[in-house]
Amino acid sequence: MDKDGNFLQFRRKVGSRTNPTFISASWVKRKEDPDNDKIYMxxxxxxxxxxxxxxxxxxxxxxxCKVDEGGSKRFFQNMWTSFLKARLVCGFPEESLYFNRLQDIYVMHADNWRHTRIYALFTSSWNSTAVCIYSIDGIEDVFENSTFKGYDYNIPTPRPGTCATNSRSLPLATVNVVKDYSEMTDWVHSIQYRAPFYISSNNYTRIVVDQVRAADQWPSLLCFAIYTMCSFRKKLVFGFSEKISTVDLQRCQDYNDSCENCVLARDPYCAWSTFGCMPTIFCFMLYYCVLQSEQNIANRSKRETVSPTPADLGTVHLVPLGVPFYLSCPIASYHADYTWRHGHRRSPCLQMQSNCLHLIPVMTEEYYGKYECVSEEKGYAKVVKNYQLSKQLIPDTNTDMASAVAPQLWISLGMAVAVTTAAHAQITI
Structure with a gap:
């Protein structure tokens, strides 16, 4: 709307814009030069x-331009005098393969307008979804330096699209280019250029981006590409045709047993405080957590292993001699190194998807005893799972039992490996 109360309109030209579908608009402010504030659509x-x-x-x-009040009453009345447009592309330019249907936009504003980021969600004709990231600086580069599509003459001064505090006084030559040749020749490419930032076979329709500053003051960026969404008190609400599901983004209570677990969880919405693992409270760094633990637990070194709680003292297995056996513990963090401890022995973890396995080919006397599955990350070690293997005595009348148990155990392990492999293949596909 101009200062006279008239609504400014997009000028439609037959053949140049057909059935436009509006997605989003954003006002990008320039604190040092407010007369050059732009509105991007x-x-x-x-x-x-x-x-x-x-x-x-x-x-x-x-x-x-934010200050655009339209043209003079004689020429271009009630029309934008600074309206320019460019093609927004997301895909693989070298293969000329693009996601062309824009679905949603999320703008991450920055103090410096040049660093403002646009997160765009696209779909394709082959039913895939992609996320591409653009910078306002890159978009401006196209609008300020590209030629005008179909315009073969010298570009007038001031350049079409220039912001003017009195837009009605712009020269007719400048306004006519905006009127008849508003599209830029160059395309707007994403920051990654060669490929989208993210690709999925899911049919997403909305995108939300959140940036939080972790305890070490480094920013963490979270990108949510979802079906339908509304946000309230750090929750995502997913709407489907048959149900509505919610996901709580703040699950700090899951890491509340220690400061180390809270920090190593890397949950950007959680931080350690004197009250435990809490949402949106500044946390001390990990090394302080360790020092704090050393003050509370006498003579505990940084690399000393934290024992499990009494409720997790372990599982006892009775295993006969001469049979194969395997142990398993869950992998809670892929940033940690997992090992198995048996007395003074250290064995590497055999990773199968989200489990850490320890295989015993044939049970002999030396394999009985206590086993610990230990995760270690940034000098902090924790017992995730422990077992006690004891000898199972088999009566002489059932000497064949051991030979019968062995295939059953390996069949169980084989099924677990097969299921894990199949699930991995399905996820990869």
Missing amino acids: FFREKNSDPSPEADRWISRVARV
């Missing part, structure tokens, strides 16, 4: 190219 429109290989949709980014 994101939309998609049907492609006017009738060729069968052309995609049905084209995604666009457009901009107008």
Whole structure:
């Protein structure tokens, strides 16, 4: 709306923009130069190219000046004088393969307008979804330096699209270019350029980005590409045709047993305080957690292993001689190193998806005793799982029992490995 109360309109030109679908708009402020504030609009429109290989949709980014009040009453009345648009592309430029249907936009503003990021969600004609990231600086580079599509003459001064505090006084030559040749020749590419930031076979329709500063003051970026979403008190609400599900983004109570677990969980919404693992409270660094533990537990060194709670003292297995056996413990963090301890022996973990396995080919006397599955990360070690293997005495009348148990154990292990492998293959596909 201009200062006279008239609504400014997008000028439609037959053949240049067909059935546009508005997606989002954002006002990007320039604190040092407010007269050059821009409003960026994101939309998609049907492609006017009738060729069968052309995609049905084209995604666009457009901009107008915040101070634009439209043209003079004689020329371009009630129309933007600074409106420019460019094609927004996401995909694989070297293969000319693009995700052309823009679905949603999330703008991450920055103190320096040049660093403002645009997170865009696209879908494709082959039912895949992609996320591409753009910078306002890169978008501006196209609007300020590209030629105007279809315009073969000298570019007038001031350049079309320039912000003017009195837009009604702009020269007619400048306004006419905006009127008839508002599209830029160059395309707006993502920061990654060669490929999208993220690709999925899921049909996502909304995107939300959150940035939180961790205890070490480094920013963590979380990107949620989802079906439908509303956010309330750090919760995501997913809407499906048959149900609605919620996910609590703050699950700090799951890491409340120690400061080390709270910090090593790397949950950007949680931090350690004197009250435990709490949401959105500044936390001390990990090394302070360890020092604090040393003060509370006498003579405990940084690399000393934390024992499990009484409720997790372990599982006892009775195993006969001469049979194979295996132990398993869950992998809670892929940043940690997992080992098995048996007396003074240290054995590496055989990782199968989210489990750490320890295989015993044939039970002999030396394999009985206590086993600990230990995770170690940044000098902090913790017993995740422990077992006690004891000898199972078999009566002489059942000497064949051991030979019968062995295949059953290996069949169980083989099934576990097969299921894990199949699940991994399905996820990879």
